[in-house]
Amino acid sequence: xxxxxxxxxxxxxxxxxxxxxxxxxxxxxxxxxxxxPYDDYALARGVELKEKTGGTLTVLHVGEADAEPQxxxxxxxxxxxxxxxxxxxxDSYFTAVQIAAIARExxxxxxxxxxxxxxxxxxxxHGMVGEMLGINSYSPxxxxxxxxxxxxxxREIDGxxxxxxxxxxxxxxxxxxxxxxxxxNMRGIMTARTKPLKVVEPVATEEMSAPVAYSLPAPKGACxxxxxxxxxxxxxxxxxxxxxx
Amino acid sequence: MSVLIFIELDNGSIKKTSLETVxxxxxxxxxxxxxxxxxxxxxxxxxxxxxxxxxGAEKVLHAAGEKLAHENSLAYADVLVQASAxxxxxxxxxxxxxxxxxxxxxxxxxxxxxxxSGVTALPETEGTxxxxxxxxxxxxxxxxxxxxxxxxxxxxxxxxxxxxxxLNTAGATIEPFxxxxxxxxxxxxxxxxxxxxxxxSLTEAEIIVSGGRGMKGPEHWQALLDLASALGAAxxxxxxxxxxxxxxxHEHIGQTGIKVAPNLYIACGISGAIQHLAGVNGSKCIVVIxxxxxxxxxxxxxxxxxxxxxxxxxxxxxxxxxxR
Numbered sequence: 001x002x003x004x005x006x007x008x009x010x011x012x013x014x015x016x017x018x019x020x021x022x023x024x025x026x027x028x029x030x031x032x033x034x035x036x037p038y039d040d041y042a043l044a045r046g047v048e049l050k051e052k053t054g055g056t057l058t059v060l061h062v063g064e065a066d067a068e069p070q071x072x073x074x075x076x077x078x079x080x081x082x083x084x085x086x087x088x089x090x091d092s093y094f095t096a097v098q099i100a101a102i103a104r105e106x107x108x109x110x111x112x113x114x115x116x117x118x119x120x121x122x123x124x125x126h127g128m129v130g131e132m133l134g135i136n137s138y139s140p141x142x143x144x145x146x147x148x149x150x151x152x153x154x155r156e157i158d159g160x161x162x163x164x165x166x167x168x169x170x171x172x173x174x175x176x177x178x179x180x181x182x183x184x185n186m187r188g189i190m191t192a193r194t195k196p197l198k199v200v201e202p203v204a205t206e207e208m209s210a211p212v213a214y215s216l217p218a219p220k221g222a223c224x225x226x227x228x229x230x231x232x233x234x235x236x237x238x239x240x241x242x243x244x245x
Numbered sequence: 246m247s248v249l250i251f252i253e254l255d256n257g258s259i260k261k262t263s264l265e266t267v268x269x270x271x272x273x274x275x276x277x278x279x280x281x282x283x284x285x286x287x288x289x290x291x292x293x294x295x296x297x298x299x300x301g302a303e304k305v306l307h308a309a310g311e312k313l314a315h316e317n318s319l320a321y322a323d324v325l326v327q328a329s330a331x332x333x334x335x336x337x338x339x340x341x342x343x344x345x346x347x348x349x350x351x352x353x354x355x356x357x358x359x360x361x362s363g364v365t366a367l368p369e370t371e372g373t374x375x376x377x378x379x380x381x382x383x384x385x386x387x388x389x390x391x392x393x394x395x396x397x398x399x400x401x402x403x404x405x406x407x408x409x410x411x412l413n414t415a416g417a418t419i420e421p422f423x424x425x426x427x428x429x430x431x432x433x434x435x436x437x438x439x440x441x442x443x444x445x446s447l448t449e450a451e452i453i454v455s456g457g458r459g460m461k462g463p464e465h466w467q468a469l470l471d472l473a474s475a476l477g478a479a480x481x482x483x484x485x486x487x488x489x490x491x492x493x494x495h496e497h498i499g500q501t502g503i504k505v506a507p508n509l510y511i512a513c514g515i516s517g518a519i520q521h522l523a524g525v526n527g528s529k530c531i532v533v534i535x536x537x538x539x540x541x542x543x544x545x546x547x548x549x550x551x552x553x554x555x556x557x558x559x560x561x562x563x564x565x566x567x568x569r
Contacts, residue, residue, distance in 0.1 A: 013500050014519050017384045037501055092360055093353065116346075118500065120380050120387075122362040123343075124399075127318070127350025136319060136433060139347060142494070152436075157316070157343065158255075158448060159495060160440035166433035176501060177494070208359030211387040212375065217526075223533070223543050228552030234532065235564040237548065242530045244452070244509040245476070245568065 001055030001146075002106065005046040006099055006113040006125075007074055008036035008089075009067035013118065019214040026214070028066075035070045038114025042172075044179035045144055046112050047078035053146065056080050058106070062089045062098045068197070075192035076184030082195065087202040090210055092120075096128035097205040103133055108169060109149075115140035115173040126173040136166055139173025247282045248274040249334035250302065251325060253344060254287045261449050262340050264300050268407050269367070269400050270338035271301025276370045277336065282306060283417065284328045286313050286321050295416030300407070306332075306422035312431060315438075318344055320430035322351035327424040329356065335394065341401045342448065349397045359391040362399035382500055382523035402448070402506040403527060447498065450479035452509045453528075455498055457483040457521075459514020459535060459554060463491040468558040469513055475565040481505065483515045499524035513554045517542020534558075 011017065012032040020027040035043065043059065050057040059079035061067050064086065071082045083102060089095040103111060116123035123139065130137025142161065143154035149168045154161050156175065184192070226234050239245040250270035252263035259267075267283055274281035283297045283305040294305045308324050325348055329337060337352070339345035346362055353360045361378050365386065368376035373390050379401060380387045447453060454473040460466060473480045480496060487497035498505055500520035506527030513534050515521060522545055525531065533546040534554050543549045550557055 011381070013382075013523070017381045019385070092350075092362075093358075096354065118382060120363075120378075121382055122360065122399075123346040124350035124353070124360050124362055127322075127347050128354040131322070131351040131354035136429075137347070137351070138318075138433075140343060156495065157438070157440070159446045160438065161495070162316075162435060162439075163437040164433045164435045206357070206393070208357075208393045209361060209389050209391045211389045213388045214380075215377075215386045215388070217383075217386070220545060221547070223546040223549045225543075225549045225551065228550055228557060231550050231552065231557045231560050232564040234548060234550060235561060235568060238509060238530070238532070239568060242509070242547065244530045245565075 001049065001053040001110070002108045003046050003050055003055055003057045004060055004103060004106070004108040004111045005039070005043045005057060005074070005079065006060045006111065007039040007043060007070065008114065008117040008119070009033050009061060009063050009070045010036045010117055010119045013037065017216070023214045024212070033066070033070060035074060036114045036117050038116060038118070038175050040181050041176055041178050042112040042114055042174035043074055043077060043079070044182045045174060047182060048179055049110070049146060050078065058083060060099060060102060061085070062087060062095045064088055071197060072192050073184060075195045075197070076188035077182045078188065080195065082197040084197065084199045085202050086199050091208055092122050092124045092128060093208040094205055096125050096132060098202050099125070099129050100132035101203045103129065110168060111171040112174055115175045123173065126171045130171040133171070135169045135171060137171040138164070138166070140175040141172045142175060142178055144172065144174070144178055246277065247280040247332040247334045248277070248336045248338060249325070249329050249332055250281060250283045251337070251339040251345065251348060252283055252285050252297065253340060253342065254285060254289050257289045258293055259285070259289070259296060260340070262342070262402050264296070265402060265405070265407060266338055266340040266400055267297045267300040267302050269405050272367055272405065273336055273338065273370070276367070279336070280304070282332050282334070284308070284325060284422070286324055288314055291419045294419050298415050298417030299412040301413060302417045305417045305419050307419055308422045308424055312426055315435060316344060317430060318347035319351060320426060322348045322355070323427060323430055324424045325352045326355050328422060329395070335396065337395065337397045339397070339399050341399050345399050349399050353397045356395050357393065358395035358397055359393040360397040360399065361389050361391060364398045364400045365404050367405065368398065379527070382504070383526035384523070401527065403529070441495070445479040447479050447481055447496070447503050447505050450505070450507050452476050452478035453481050453505055453507045454478045454511045454513065455481035455483070455515060456486060456513045457515030458485045460486070465555065466492070468555060472511070472558050472562045472565065475562045475569065483521050512542055513558065515542060516540045517545060
């Protein structure tokens with residue numbers, strides 16, 4: 001079993017987002033970077049399946065060198081080796097082309113990633129990679145079991161879930177509760193230092209889209225406080241003032 | 246040249262969010278002097294599909310049949326690619342949802358097209374094509390230029406205002422569409438579908454009443470359900486609540502759960518961790534009820550009540566019943 005887990009390097013969920021250079025770049029100063037939370041679930045399930053099947057797990061990141069602490073963390077959690085495609089991922093199509101280029105050479109049985117990155121929230125890279133490789137893709141996957149070359153997948157759908165069986169190879173976008181996040185142990189951290197991390201240059205592709213400017217939402221007005229003793233007036237205000245009832 | 250608009254059906258009805266997508270797509274079509282064509286896949290009556298005309302569509306391509314009755318993003322993407330070829334579509338518009346993103350991803354990869362997902366406003370179509378999207382789970386916006394010939398826009402709820410009084414009276418013409426289907430898209434075998442029946446879907450709901458750890462346990466949920474029922478609202482919860490199994494996972498709203506954008510969001514006993522706010526910041530009006538006046542959620546709220554939820558909820562329910 002050859003497993004590929006793709007991870008993003010994103011600002012921690014509690015980060016305050018600001019921009020620099022006349023609102024054309026994210027201000028990285030003081031921002032703590034993490035493995036994307038959904039990718040972290042994919043990685044955790046990937047490690048479990050690798051251990052269960054006696055397979056191998058490669059972790060892949062499309063991004064710049066400042067992601068290396070996060071890549072090393074993925075190695076410490078249980079990936080065998082890592083590949084970093086040296087490019088700034090600003091467009092889903094570009095990112096998918098890079099992942100597909102590696103996957104075409106390596107023939108993975110399973111390609112896992114988060115359902116979406118928490119910076120751009122697109123949730124399209126897994127589908128694009130699937131299409132580029134000509135294999136099936138499913139998302140968001142909440143449960144994944146393997147039996148030989150058949151995967152049993154539980155997907156979240158609007159208001160419920162769907163269970164399906166599909167043959168490998170597959171590309172899956174993952175979310176909780178597919179596995180519990182794993183915290184690297186000391187031995188993992190030590191061995192991660194010497195595990196191979198290959199840096200490759202991106203393959204050439206057309207640029208489909210590019211962000212040109214960023215902005216922040218308008219500041220929220222003050223919250224109107226209603227005394228608990230007059231809670232009923234809230235319903236009237238929602239009807240006549242906010243006009244949402 | 247046309248704008249192709251994919252709509253989602255639920256039990257034969259067009260989803261409300263998809264009607265918004267139709268209105269959005271029709272406005273884009275008007276901007277570029279194109280035709281607004283809707284693609285509906287699955288079972289629905291002609292009378293239902295004609296409704297797309299009220300929101301500005303000229304024509305609805307309807308692909309139905311047993312194989313397409315069940316949601317299948319692989320097959321649906323293939324159908325969309327065929328429809329876009331027939332209609333010479335340069336812009337393809339889909340609703341932001343699991344299905345919308347999945348279809349956009351596969352179809353855009355096939356058509357070598359740029360996708361912008363999470364669109365929050367109409368695009369600029371003079372000169373370079375630019376559109377604004379939500380990023381960092383609602384904490385910021387990015388204006389993105391799309392350079393490819395064919396462009397995919399996956400549109401968030403509330404991206405445009407719909408003037409219900411100004412809807413067209415004419416319905417759309419319905420044209421049956423019979424795509425070639427590929428076996429590979431039906432390789433997976435759907436074993437089971439579990440769907441909460443009769444429940445209002447969170448992504449479609451105009452009003453949501455949501456509970457956090459301050460509700461103190463699943464046995465106290467009735468007060469919240471009563472208010473939801475009086476308001477015709479859907480119910481949601483915070484992450485700790487679904488982690489504790491007080492409520493089912495599909496009710497979890499937040500960064501790693503469902504992102505919602507209702508007109509009114511009422512948070513009961515939720516402190517407002519940043520991960521929860523990320524799931525609700527698209528809401529038009531937020532009400533927070535919490536006994537802790539320091540709860541961070543009040544900073545993001547429009548209306549707040551400091552007090553005991555168990556005392557306040559029944560009073561709000563009574564007041565809501567009185568106006569309905």
